Amino acid sequence: MRLFTSEAMREADAEAVRRGYPSLLLMEWAGMKAARVYRELFGKRPAVVLAGKGNNGGDGLVLARHLLLEGVEVRVHAAEGQTGDALLALQALLAHGVEVRPLEEASFRKGEVVVDALFGTGLKGPLSGVYADLVEQVNRIGLPVLALDLPSGLPYAPHVRATATVAFAAFKTLHFLHREACGRLFLAEIGLPKDLLAQVASQLEEGLPLLATPEALAPLLPPRPLTAHKGSVGRVGILGGYRGEGLRYAGAPVLAALGAYRMGAGLVHLVAPEGPLEPLEAVFHPVPSPTLPPLKVEALAVGMGGGPWGKAWALAALEARRPVVLDADALHLEVALAYREAGLPAVLTPHAGEAARLLGTGPEEVAQDPLGAARALAERTGLVVVLKGNPTVVAEGGRLSLNPTGHPALATGGTGDVLSGAIAALLAAGLPPFEAARLGVFLHGLAGDLLGEEKGVGLLAREVAEALPRARRLLEGGQAPWPFSRV
Numbered sequence: 394m395r396l397f398t399s400e401a402m403r404e405a406d407a408e409a410v411r412r413g414y415p416s417l418l419l420m421e422w423a424g425m426k427a428a429r430v431y432r433e434l435f436g437k438r439p440a441v442v443l444a445g446k447g448n449n450g451g452d453g454l455v456l457a458r459h460l461l462l463e464g465v466e467v468r469v470h471a472a473e474g475q476t477g478d479a480l481l482a483l484q485a486l487l488a489h490g491v492e493v494r495p496l497e498e499a500s501f502r503k504g505e506v507v508v509d510a511l512f513g514t515g516l517k518g519p520l521s522g523v524y525a526d527l528v529e530q531v532n533r534i535g536l537p538v539l540a541l542d543l544p545s546g547l548p549y550a551p552h553v554r555a556t557a558t559v560a561f562a563a564f565k566t567l568h569f570l571h572r573e574a575c576g577r578l579f580l581a582e583i584g585l586p587k588d589l590l591a592q593v594a595s596q597l598e599e600g601l602p603l604l605a606t607p608e609a610l611a612p613l614l615p616p617r618p619l620t621a622h623k624g625s626v627g628r629v630g631i632l633g634g635y636r637g638e639g640l641r642y643a644g645a646p647v648l649a650a651l652g653a654y655r656m657g658a659g660l661v662h663l664v665a666p667e668g669p670l671e672p673l674e675a676v677f678h679p680v681p682s683p684t685l686p687p688l689k690v691e692a693l694a695v696g697m698g699g700g701p702w703g704k705a706w707a708l709a710a711l712e713a714r715r716p717v718v719l720d721a722d723a724l725h726l727e728v729a730l731a732y733r734e735a736g737l738p739a740v741l742t743p744h745a746g747e748a749a750r751l752l753g754t755g756p757e758e759v760a761q762d763p764l765g766a767a768r769a770l771a772e773r774t775g776l777v778v779v780l781k782g783n784p785t786v787v788a789e790g791g792r793l794s795l796n797p798t799g800h801p802a803l804a805t806g807g808t809g810d811v812l813s814g815a816i817a818a819l820l821a822a823g824l825p826p827f828e829a830a831r832l833g834v835f836l837h838g839l840a841g842d843l844l845g846e847e848k849g850v851g852l853l854a855r856e857v858a859e860a861l862p863r864a865r866r867l868l869e870g871g872q873a874p875w876p877f878s879r880v
């Protein structure tokens with residue numbers, strides 16, 4: 394599934410109109426579907442609708458009319474100056490005898506639900522004046538909020554923090570970049586001709602990001618035939634660890650090994666200076682310094698816990714000429730370019746801090762625009778980039794994929810090591826790097842979601858590894874939760 398930008402959405406709207414499709418029908422469907430979501434979530438609780446003067450406001454005015462017809466008590470506050478379809482929506486509402494009061498006089502009553510129809514994809518720049526005040530008031534007041542298309546104000550501050558958001562026609566990247574502001578997500582079909590969105594997406598110069606959905610990822614799961622043996626389903630080499638002065642994350646390669654096994658690797662070889670004894674299932678290759686012993690593996694994960702040895706591990710691993718995950722201390726531009734030069738498939742797995750170091754910017758800049766940062770790093774290195782965070786972005790060349798799974802309970806030491814091992818197992822099973830990265834990130838995030846729901850905060854990274862098979866089974870069985878509902 395493609396995620397639309399506001400510009401792409403406007404182009405879709407324009408294309409519908411060029412084909413002769415009446416735009417008022419789109420607005421009518423949008424408002425009607427949003428009213429359906431309202432009723433599903435809030436029943437007959439009274440509504441206070443805040444409508445801007447653009448088409449987002451128009452959607453809100455249509456919703457108000459439909460709620461009214463269903464016997465829901467509705468108060469409406471609207472900006473002045475509607476034109477076009479929004480004006481028609483206003484006239485239709487007035488014809489029902491509804492009093493539409495100015496936004497400036499908006500007030501909120503206990504028991505009400507706020508409908509946020511102030512701004513959608515047409516917002517230019519941050520809110521100020523009466524709009525900023527109103528949004529801050531809505532957030533303070535603590536009533537449930539249903540946002541139409543987008544929580545007003547996004548991507549800037551202040552913006553509405555919604556209980557639920559109904560996206561019209563397609564999701565926008567903002568929905569998945571700002572999950573917290575959107576609350577529960579609904580996708581409303583609003584009657585656009587079936588092929589139109591795909592056509593608009595294909596015509597854009599810069600491709601639209603993908604959303605990683607269960608539907609797209611399930612077919613990527615490596616099959617496990619009855620005749621499988623541990624040498625046939627993907628063997629992984631883990632190279633990392635450090636012996637010397639300074640900080641040591643001696644458990645990092647062990648966690649990567651657990652991630653690989655729990656993602657289905659047949660055999661994991663652990664190459665590290667201290668010959669760790671965990672996990673019992675691994676084959677240990679204690680080495681005094683970063684070197685590559687002879688290994689029969691199909692993929693590698695390199696750099697975890699490598700400290701100052703990280704670069705040397707990565708350069709030693711080049712010799713294996715195998716697909717590789719480069720993580721943590723192996724993340725250096727020089728290393729990435731060496732893999733690109735060698736024509737080896739590689740997946741870089743930086744968090745925002747590591748990505749900033751590679752790009753020569755600050756972590757805030759990366760966090761501000763993770764799609765741009767992941768794309769820039771993928772273009773600069775020619776490799777697949779997994780920019781970790783919420784959301785995690787996977788990039789390869791111009792291709793971008795946004796991951797919808799992942800829980801804040803994953804914000805704990807070692808979960809990134811588990812992810813590296815998991816992606817390496819998928820590479821070893823034969824998946825191309827972009828697909829291995831998308832699938833690994835999705836399942837790792839889903840494992841975090843399952844555990845976060847069950848146990849809350851306080852997870853151990855090894856538990857995330859343990860939950861990977863459950864996540865995988867859910868995806869296999871068609872039961873991985875979708876990040877949204879359709880209306």
Ligand SMILES: NC(=O)C1=CN([C@@H]2O[C@H](COP(=O)(O)OP(=O)(O)OC[C@H]3O[C@@H](n4cnc5c(N)ncnc54)[C@H](O)[C@@H]3O)[C@@H](O)[C@H]2O)[C@@H](O)CC1
Nearest residue numbers: 406419420423447448449512513514515516517518519542
């Ligand atoms: N296919 C589509 O594209 C459809 C779009 N629809 C709705 O239309 C919305 C987009 O409508 P519009 O393009 O009219 O845009 P909006 O309704 O999001 O807002 C545009 C209005 O806000 C003003 N504005 C922009 N930035 C501002 C700021 N910072 N402070 C104060 N005022 C500001 C503009 O001058 C304009 O009047 C969508 O989000 C969706 O809700 C639906 O009606 C159905 C069909």
Ligand SMILES: Nc1ncnc2c1ncn2[C@@H]1O[C@H](COP(=O)(O)OP(=O)(O)O)[C@@H](O)[C@H]1O
Nearest residue numbers: 781782783799800801803804806807808809810
């Ligand atoms: N708030 C969050 N929401 C979702 N996922 C998160 C969150 N915080 C961290 N994660 C995930 O946890 C992992 C942390 O990786 P990383 O920062 O490399 O940690 P470490 O180096 O300790 O292993 C990443 O996969 C990241 O996406």
Ligand SMILES: [K+]
Nearest residue numbers: 509512541543
């Ligand atoms: K809105």
